[in-house]
Amino acid sequence: MAASAPSYASGTATTPLLGETVGGNLERTVATHADRPALVERATGRRWTYAELNRDVDAVAAGLLAAGVAKGDRVGIWSPNCAEWLLLQYATAKVGAILVNVNPAYRAHELAYVLNQSGVRLLVSATSFKTSDYRAMIDQVRPDCPALDRVVYVGDASWDELVAGGAEVPADAVRQRLAQLSPDDPINIQYTSGTTGFPKGATLSHHNILNNGFFVAELQRWTHEDRVCLPVPFYHCFGMVMGNLGATSHGACVVIPAPAFEAAATLRAVHDERCTVLYGVPTMFIAELNDPDFDRYDLSSLRTGVMAGSPCPQEVMKQVIDRMGMREVTICYGMTETSPVSTQTRVDDSLHRRVATVGRVHPHVEVKVVDPESGLTVPRGTPGELCTRGYSVMLGYWEEPERTAEAIDAARWMHTGDLAVMDEDGYVTITGRIKDMVIRGGENIYPREIEEFLYTHPDVLDAQVVGVPDARYGEELMAWVRLRPGAEPLTAERLREFCRGRLAHYKVPRYVHVVDEFPMTVTGKIRKVEMRERAVEILGLDAGTAGDTASS
Template identity: 70%
Template sequence: MTAANLPSYASGTSTTPLLGDTIGENLARTAARFADRTAVVECASGRRLRYAEFDAAVDGLSRGLVALGLQAGDRAGIWAPNGIDWMLVQYATARVGVILVTINPAYRSHELGYVLAQSGVAVLFSAVTHKGSDYRAMVDEVAGDCPDLKHVVYLGESSWDEVVAAGQAVPIEIVRGIAAGLDPDDPINIQYTSGTTGFPKGATLTHHNILNNGYFVGELCHYTERDVVCVPVPFYHCFGMVMGNLASTTHGACLVIPAPGFDPADTLRAVQQERCTSLYGVPTMFIAELSLPDFADYDLSSLRTGIMAGSPCPTEVMKRVVADMGMTEVTICYGMTETSPVSTQTRIGDTLEQQTGTVGRVHPHVQVKVIDPATGRIVPRGTTGELCTRAYSVMRGYWQQPDKTAEVLVNGWMHTGDLAVMDAEGYLSIVGRSKDMVIRGGENVYPREVEEFLYQHADIEDVQVVGVPDERYGEELLAAIRVRAGSQLSEQDVRDFCRGRLAHFKVPRYVQFVDEYPMTVTGKVQKYRIRDAAVQRLGL
């Protein structure tokens, strides 16, 4: 069969079985094997815990949760930037079956109140302040509208110490008994997906979902107990807490927290000081690190691997990560919160073209297919369609929203809303969001293709392409460009660069030079906000 005759379907076969334990059991097993190895380093405070110490601290907080009256299936929220205490809450709740509701640190009172009430959070672990925001004031503002909220514990304050102290009256045997009664298929995490309209939805994930996804992400990065993983991406999101924390603890690796929030210099300093072998980030984070004036002064020679994910990875950026940061075994991951998150990943040893031009092949124990959104039928390889995933990793559903769940979960298949192409070897390329696709005068234009082309211009550091309304063609393209420091680039220069090399309907009609993009806290560019601002500014 030729590639054109093959269906866009792939199944991830593996001789490595899925893990059948809970997160708490898995951590205890790792701690027993690697008791004296460093589990986690918090660079901001200098705090370091060995696996035996980390596991004991998890036990102590677990006893405190029981002392507060929490039972398996109850919800505890965490609203804070990255730190060791965040991880202790993650593993302690899992150990006693309490469902952890991870809350975006960028949320404000309106969103916080919605999440606490919608998920029925009984105990909230909160930062006191972060980036100038008064978390306590916002908690006080919404607490009266959250009838299930019984306790608020502030990280770094006496309320935290009081919970741990209260737990000392709870025999450890009680925690062991609760842990033994848990099932890997129990829900253990609710992650609210950042919606562009309306309120976010709570993807409900199990031990089995996220423990295995973290494990296999680490397997494909070839992690062992000798790896040191630098995680500057936020823990509240799957990228941090699953691909970072769980990938590390399932392999006995050391996890390094460079700072509470992302800072490019702090990140590279942590890599240098802790001799990190792996570094995570979304493309904008790597761009920020590579753009530091003193980038060449950092010793990054320990780096071997890492993960770039969260949004499409520009080819030119990936080439610099490999060449200038020494991350020759870097992998690209693709997924979504609803799939725990990773469904595809490039492999160590893949060609540079596969590393830079695709999001890899299907993950172990996962199925993917590319379908015609109109008919639901699988399209031939080489044809664009919507990517769908079915696996152990697919969420239970959206918390208490069966109608929203039914919109995206059909016969076990999660419909991603992403447009993809599968090649003859099963590698997938994401060409855009189905809603991001621009239709100009009847021609389908995928912004990713235009962005990749513009990245080749020596003066362009970053670019985002969106569609804006047009009376004649329906839509036109707008390119929002960040230029390299010291560069002089005009709108006409950009159009001249495109002409003769791109089809006329792919040449941006509008060019806008910007200093920064509107972002989510995970570093994803919010294209809808670029589009909305442009519509208003241009009077479209």
């Protein structure tokens, strides 16, 4: 019997990589599709053709030059989805500034860390959104952010002043700066939750993100006729790379249904704008399918899209294909550090492939599955750690060479920390995680970051955080805590109150379990596997129970 092939796959492709900057690519698209629709913002009714989009991008870029933004300077963006987010994305790319994405759910503690760690000089922010008063939080942290020279707020006079300042620079200044840029220059920093208690800034180049966005769209067979509905956040690769860059590299139109996800607004946008493409994590599609007015919307224009962020239940995939008409919907797998996509299903893959796997290797990318101990590639069908290599691997973590070296080995393989199996046809199934990352509703959460924060609670002696199953979000957070002697009982509500306003909402534990000791191995290591197993029993989740539970 022949030995099984090694779990290695290389993404051969007839379409070459793009060897240009983000700004250069946009200008090439504009030259071909100047009069075609480029951007629709549903909340305000504003619309841009490609010529109009490029004009406004250049105006913002000129404003950045007038503000003294140099190549390599960091410009932050802290806002839910809006047209200005996209304008700033391309304007910073044209002047060679590094766009620093700040999660709209962050609170003051996280904001201050990101601004200081990346050295943001100019921050563009919303004034507020939902319960977040961005202006107040910026005022709170600004004295502790010495590099921050200027704050500009979308929708008020400061944004208009930034743009108007561009009139002071020569007409060809943006072109001149663009000509000085290389595709390999860093252009974007995206923060991922870190195991050291603070997020790490994955630093990405023009080459990284332009090509990844382009090939994600290529595998969905996009053309300039496509209209792309993006309810996913721009601060994440899903929105700004797979969405925005996928669209502009193909001359397609971006439709922003709302500042943040709303099922009804998304369905209405598809209906009114005749969108052909829809993105989302499984929880978004579930919400759309369960919208009480679902049957009133005409979704017949939909053809394809991407579902990513967490595994897709088979019944949900069936309904997305049958009820939403997305016959060519694809599944993507990746991580911020790989720009993000490494594997993707194809538009003609079977239903089974789309729910049981995360597809096969992307064009111009390599993937392999290795034994975590020896580092050797395992035979197909054997579980191991998934690694990926190619143009998409980040430049590194911003100013953290030691953390970079832990993630990217000497041969430039990115170690994902995910356990995977590759089948004989090259399709990859994710079976677990070596790291203890929790995926809640598409958000990647590293428990260590939350544990470090919980240690600041005056009654908490020690804390461990694990993910537990949840029907709606895939996983929810459960904190196991040891209390200091004489401390008052700690309920889930009391802990949530402590976290509120200081941690992003999705990082706040839903459940609390007070213990005297944690399960440990004989060598003193915390047994999180056992904690997760016991959590299911404690919370009655195996019986379908889900509620705000505190136990002791």
